[in-house]
Amino acid sequence: MMFVRLSAAIAAVSLLSSAALAQGAKPTDPQIAHIAYTAGVIDIKAAKQALNKTRNKEVKAFAQDMVRDHEAVNKQALDLVKKLKVKPEDNDTSRTLSKNAADKLAELGKLKGAAFDKAYVDNEVAYHKAVDNALETQLIPSASNPELKNLLQTGLKIFQGHEQHAEQVAASLK
Amino acid sequence: MTPRWILAALTALALVAQSISAQAATIQITMENLAILPAEASAKIGDTIEWINKDIVAHTATARNGDWDVMLPPNTTGTLVLKKAGTVDYYCRFHPNMKAVLKIEP
Numbered sequence: 001m002m003f004v005r006l007s008a009a010i011a012a013v014s015l016l017s018s019a020a021l022a023q024g025a026k027p028t029d030p031q032i033a034h035i036a037y038t039a040g041v042i043d044i045k046a047a048k049q050a051l052n053k054t055r056n057k058e059v060k061a062f063a064q065d066m067v068r069d070h071e072a073v074n075k076q077a078l079d080l081v082k083k084l085k086v087k088p089e090d091n092d093t094s095r096t097l098s099k100n101a102a103d104k105l106a107e108l109g110k111l112k113g114a115a116f117d118k119a120y121v122d123n124e125v126a127y128h129k130a131v132d133n134a135l136e137t138q139l140i141p142s143a144s145n146p147e148l149k150n151l152l153q154t155g156l157k158i159f160q161g162h163e164q165h166a167e168q169v170a171a172s173l174k
Numbered sequence: 175m176t177p178r179w180i181l182a183a184l185t186a187l188a189l190v191a192q193s194i195s196a197q198a199a200t201i202q203i204t205m206e207n208l209a210i211l212p213a214e215a216s217a218k219i220g221d222t223i224e225w226i227n228k229d230i231v232a233h234t235a236t237a238r239n240g241d242w243d244v245m246l247p248p249n250t251t252g253t254l255v256l257k258k259a260g261t262v263d264y265y266c267r268f269h270p271n272m273k274a275v276l277k278i279e280p
Contacts, residue, residue: 065268069231072230072231072248073230076230153207154208157269158208158231160269160271161208161268161270161271161272162269164270165267165268165269168270
């Protein structure tokens, strides 16, 4: 069980980094803004799917937290790009993230009840791990605008909180 | 001509009010950038804790022993009057990486 989760996390991490590395050069600020925003949208969609499907109180509360927090961070990101007059730019990493997320939504869509709850929460652990790793090792170091860097750093701390929260929910489902 | 006992009662009331306000303090604790500052605070029963959430996301101040659970929406302040002594570990339910300790003296 543990191995499945771990390998899912590693697969997610390597997908993220290989997509970013495929571009060769480090991502630009407009690309970073797009990646970070896309990562938030993906988690909101996953949470909304969970809210439609789950009957577990804890999973529901967790999904509501995800919608609320990621919407708050993405609103802040939109306000910032507007202020900086930066136009978020689509890129390979964003496209890979969206493609993987769409596949995951379809996969989870077929599950029900406790099987769905477990798969959703396990994926939330793996997904936040992957995003946190990408923020820490690629996006934050590559960001050149200090305000963007600052928002990414706040985002990282929030998402690290989500990672721990997801781990707690996962443990409660066992 | 005010009866003497009323004056005495008023004086006593004023003294009591004064001593209460002198004893009960308000202690401010800030939540900013997913950190609780100070992470360790001391207070006495009757004191008020004011948690100031400066973040764009909601937090909670949740006692691990179940004594209290204060909701702190973004950019708001939540208060709690301390009623029980003890060293209480607390955290944010939404972001369990936020942890702190409150030492409540009798």
